[in-house]
Amino acid sequence: MERTFTLLINGEAVSGASEFDVINPATAEPFARCPKADANQLNAAVAAARGAFPAWSATPVDERAALVDAVAARLQERMSEFASLLTREQGKPLDQATGEVMGTVFTLRAFAQMRPETKVLRDEGGNRVVEHRTPLGVVAAITPWNFPMILAANKIGPALVAGNTMVLKPAPTTPLTTLLMGEIFAELLPAGVVNIICDQNDLGPLLTAHPDVAKVAFTGSTATGRKVMASAADGVKRVTLELGGNDAAIVLDDVEPALAAQKVFQGAMYNAGQICVAVKRAYVPEGMYDEFCEEIARLARETVVDDGAKQGAKVGPIQNAMQFEKVKALIEDARQRGTVLAGGDPLDRPGYFIPPTIVRDLDDDAPLVREEQFGPVLPVLKYRDIDEVIARANDSDYGLGGTIWGRNVARATEVAMKIDSGTVWVNQHLAIDPTIPFRGSKQSGLGGELGQSGLHEYTQAHVVNAVELEPAA
Numbered sequence: 001m002e003r004t005f006t007l008l009i010n011g012e013a014v015s016g017a018s019e020f021d022v023i024n025p026a027t028a029e030p031f032a033r034c035p036k037a038d039a040n041q042l043n044a045a046v047a048a049a050r051g052a053f054p055a056w057s058a059t060p061v062d063e064r065a066a067l068v069d070a071v072a073a074r075l076q077e078r079m080s081e082f083a084s085l086l087t088r089e090q091g092k093p094l095d096q097a098t099g100e101v102m103g104t105v106f107t108l109r110a111f112a113q114m115r116p117e118t119k120v121l122r123d124e125g126g127n128r129v130v131e132h133r134t135p136l137g138v139v140a141a142i143t144p145w146n147f148p149m150i151l152a153a154n155k156i157g158p159a160l161v162a163g164n165t166m167v168l169k170p171a172p173t174t175p176l177t178t179l180l181m182g183e184i185f186a187e188l189l190p191a192g193v194v195n196i197i198c199d200q201n202d203l204g205p206l207l208t209a210h211p212d213v214a215k216v217a218f219t220g221s222t223a224t225g226r227k228v229m230a231s232a233a234d235g236v237k238r239v240t241l242e243l244g245g246n247d248a249a250i251v252l253d254d255v256e257p258a259l260a261a262q263k264v265f266q267g268a269m270y271n272a273g274q275i276c277v278a279v280k281r282a283y284v285p286e287g288m289y290d291e292f293c294e295e296i297a298r299l300a301r302e303t304v305v306d307d308g309a310k311q312g313a314k315v316g317p318i319q320n321a322m323q324f325e326k327v328k329a330l331i332e333d334a335r336q337r338g339t340v341l342a343g344g345d346p347l348d349r350p351g352y353f354i355p356p357t358i359v360r361d362l363d364d365d366a367p368l369v370r371e372e373q374f375g376p377v378l379p380v381l382k383y384r385d386i387d388e389v390i391a392r393a394n395d396s397d398y399g400l401g402g403t404i405w406g407r408n409v410a411r412a413t414e415v416a417m418k419i420d421s422g423t424v425w426v427n428q429h430l431a432i433d434p435t436i437p438f439r440g441s442k443q444s445g446l447g448g449e450l451g452q453s454g455l456h457e458y459t460q461a462h463v464v465n466a467v468e469l470e471p472a473a
């Protein structure tokens with residue numbers, strides 16, 4: 001327990017009303033204490049954000065953007081410190097943690113380049129109609145535990161550039177990198193512009209229902225997203241929901257099975273499968289099914305699973321005990337219904353380690369196929385024709401992402417057009433870019449993040465419609 005972490009309220013580093021342990025998932029042992037806010041501190045954080053709003057929203061947008069850019073630069077200077085803390089609290093291998101910190105820097109920088117757009121809708125015959133974009137007020141930003149830094153940046157960048165102030169609440173199992181970012185906010189931003197509070201899954205409802213919160217920007221599970229939406233209803237708050245997914249990867253029959261297996265494997269196992277847009281079901285033509293299964297199982301067996309802090313680790317532990325139990329239960333159920341080709345058993349060591357697991361011969365109604373596993377377990381399913389596989393891929397309440405693999409890009413793109421998801425990638429995966437909008441369809445989300453439209457989600461369209469007065473009689 002080497003260092004002390006603090007909340008950030010009105011520019012001050014403050015202790016929590018109480019504390020709780022943060023567990024390193026690679027050891028299942030606590031390694032730090034996290035300050036826990038109570039309802040009074042939550043109210044103080046919202047009041048600080050509200051108090052900071054008039055001056056921050058009146059600050060010229062170029063100055064606000066320059067400060068967001070300065071935050072990115074400071075974060076870049078402290079990259080290795082953030083990356084090692086991220087590995088310790090989240091579990092991901094150090095190179096992936098470094099990638100997340102770099103992605104956070106890149107995202108903040110990209111938003112620092114964007115500006116809310118003012119549009120002249122009409123300017124004729126003395127009638128001038130202009131659509132301005134004004135900030136909303138206090139944004140409550142709530143993040144999950146799989147990418148705590150980058151998912152916070154997706155909200156901080158647009159919220160601040162657009163002129164809002166914030167209360168940020170990380171997930172209880174990965175709060176520390178967010179608190180460490182608080183040091184940079186305290187150093188560079190006016191007091192109250194960003195406030196950070198931590199909880200043990202108890203303060204979310206108070207935050208989303210708070211009358212002084214104008215918008216809730218939520219990333220997390222669909223189940224919690226529903227509660228957030230219900231709670232925001234009272235104040236008719238703006239809300240964006242980035243929720244769960246059950247993305248299909250469809251392999252077309254003109255790709256070499258070994259290449260397809262390699263691509264699908266990477267898409268399923270990065271961050272131990274704990275990605276909203278990880279490949280969560282793979283559909284493979286029957287003619288190459290056996291070969292594909294053998295190849296992807298071989299890749300699974302060869303993968304180095306270890307503490308993310310150890311050099312060479314490719315897959316780290318599951319992030320927390322609850323998720324570990326959930327993934328184990330899905331594997332046990334799948335074992336009864338299909339064939340486990342690789343992995344399947346947790347590692348016999350402390351920590352929440354499940355090796356990459358490949359399951360074949362499952363029916364479409366198996367829980368591992370229908371539910372979001374959010375772990376390093378992939379069902380590989382056989383298909384006969386394209387229309388059938390498109391219908392099966394779309395037979396889900398989720399619609400977040402998806403990938404199509406095919407040598408003939410035009411044909412693969414045609415398939416992509418028929419997948420009912422917010423994003424479908426062709427011959428690439430995880431090509432998330434802060435300048436490209438990202439959003440879920442169906443129960444994978446509401447509204448969106450990233451891109452110009454993601455920036456506009458943090459604004460109110462404000463139309464001023466002016467005509468000249470007729471001459472006095």
Ligand code: NAD
Binds near residue numbers: 169204219221222372
């Ligand atoms: P979760 O829904 O359990 O928790 C997310 C956050 O919500 C945490 O900060 C939690 O403390 C908070 N919370 C809990 N109860 C709340 C309530 N009643 N009101 C308000 N906030 C509350 O999600 P998780 O398990 O941390 O994350 C995994 C999920 O996130 C997966 O389903 C994954 O697909 C999804 N996710 C989606 C995206 C996306 O962009 N669509 C990105 C990453 C993760």
